Amino acid sequence: MDMSASFPQERLLMTEATPGDVLVTGGAGFIGCALSRLAAPGSRRWVAVDTLNPRIHETQERPAALSPDAELVIGDIVETDTWDRLLEDWSPDVIVHLAAETDTGLSLDHPLRFSTVNVDGTAQLMEALRRHDVTPRRITVASSRAVYGEGMWLDASSGEARMRSQRSHAELLAGQWDFPFARPLPARAGSTPPNTSNVYAATKLAQEGLLSAWCSSHGVDLSVLRLQNVYGPGQSLINPYTGILALFVRLAASGEAIPVFEDGAMLRDFVHIDDVARAFSTVISPDYKESGTTTYDIGTGTPASVLEVAQAIAREVGAPEPVITGKYREGDVRHAWCDIDDAIAHLGWSPEIDWRRGISAYANWYLERSGTTR
Numbered sequence: 001m002d003m004s005a006s007f008p009q010e011r012l013l014m015t016e017a018t019p020g021d022v023l024v025t026g027g028a029g030f031i032g033c034a035l036s037r038l039a040a041p042g043s044r045r046w047v048a049v050d051t052l053n054p055r056i057h058e059t060q061e062r063p064a065a066l067s068p069d070a071e072l073v074i075g076d077i078v079e080t081d082t083w084d085r086l087l088e089d090w091s092p093d094v095i096v097h098l099a100a101e102t103d104t105g106l107s108l109d110h111p112l113r114f115s116t117v118n119v120d121g122t123a124q125l126m127e128a129l130r131r132h133d134v135t136p137r138r139i140t141v142a143s144s145r146a147v148y149g150e151g152m153w154l155d156a157s158s159g160e161a162r163m164r165s166q167r168s169h170a171e172l173l174a175g176q177w178d179f180p181f182a183r184p185l186p187a188r189a190g191s192t193p194p195n196t197s198n199v200y201a202a203t204k205l206a207q208e209g210l211l212s213a214w215c216s217s218h219g220v221d222l223s224v225l226r227l228q229n230v231y232g233p234g235q236s237l238i239n240p241y242t243g244i245l246a247l248f249v250r251l252a253a254s255g256e257a258i259p260v261f262e263d264g265a266m267l268r269d270f271v272h273i274d275d276v277a278r279a280f281s282t283v284i285s286p287d288y289k290e291s292g293t294t295t296y297d298i299g300t301g302t303p304a305s306v307l308e309v310a311q312a313i314a315r316e317v318g319a320p321e322p323v324i325t326g327k328y329r330e331g332d333v334r335h336a337w338c339d340i341d342d343a344i345a346h347l348g349w350s351p352e353i354d355w356r357r358g359i360s361a362y363a364n365w366y367l368e369r370s371g372t373t374r
Helices: 030-042 080-087 104-109 111-131 169-173 199-218 244-253 273-284 306-317 341-347 355-370
Strands: 021-025 045-050 070-074 094-097 138-144 152-155 161-163 182-184 221-227 229-231 270-272 293-298
Touching (some): 030 045, 030 273, 080 111, 104 111, 104 199, 199 221, 229 355
Parallel strands (some): 021 045, 021 094, 138 221, 229 270
Antiparallel strands (some): 152 161, 152 182
């Protein structure tokens, strides 16, 4: 199935006022490439810096999905030399900070790697700006739904919303998936306090805090986009840590029954890459006038159970019915979705792609790109 038939590229190339000179860390990754196609043609200069991690970029060549209007600099944000090369004779107006190590489970096994890239890499960015006397107009950082942890739950007896701590190993071992006598609530920046439950989440919240403090002190506007589960064409076909949708489609395409953890009832908010790219394009445009630090939740606002999504993929691909395994992963939250009212009101942004339509098209894109026949 040709994805361009489902989601016309003409919409992706629409731009408003030019964002000027733009530097994007992790700019050759999934979100970086999608954003480049949308906004780089209208920029004065667009520079993507990326390590071309072989876990994501199998050939370590320039991705075909990266806009031809984007310059690619191969470098690591944790290294001083990378920043000195970038900023020696150039002052970007906007910095989009996408570079990060991701995946909840992997972070528990490799906390130093996650801290080095996500936290130290962000500190290197700030040090480099000081060292080269560069003050951008705006910095935008890709944060995560993970910073909320288990989020807020409405207590059935008192009617009060309460923050819940991470589910314990003993609770998970006993199959106690939900918090008893309570109903989960959607996350909303400003009213749902951050409450990290894994190493990855802690590093993403640290990114937010570091950049907020630096930007406030230097008069730089900061936009924080807390992303829900991003998916869509362009996701790496070889990276085992791109999220459950890529895993589900890979398994279903090979004729396997998709294994679903816990009882399958956990809720997630799956937001399409096109919608995410539009959100980033909006906040880096000069037409976006909000000052100071602003934080928005980017999702569909409509949760779907993991079992429901697995069943939809299995039907689309012609795979066996998913199997609920009762297994679990330490650090995973039970439910996660968001309230997008602030993004609608202040960004003029709302998602355009329903998860059912998007996931169906994504499954067919995967089959086409992987050469899988049904």
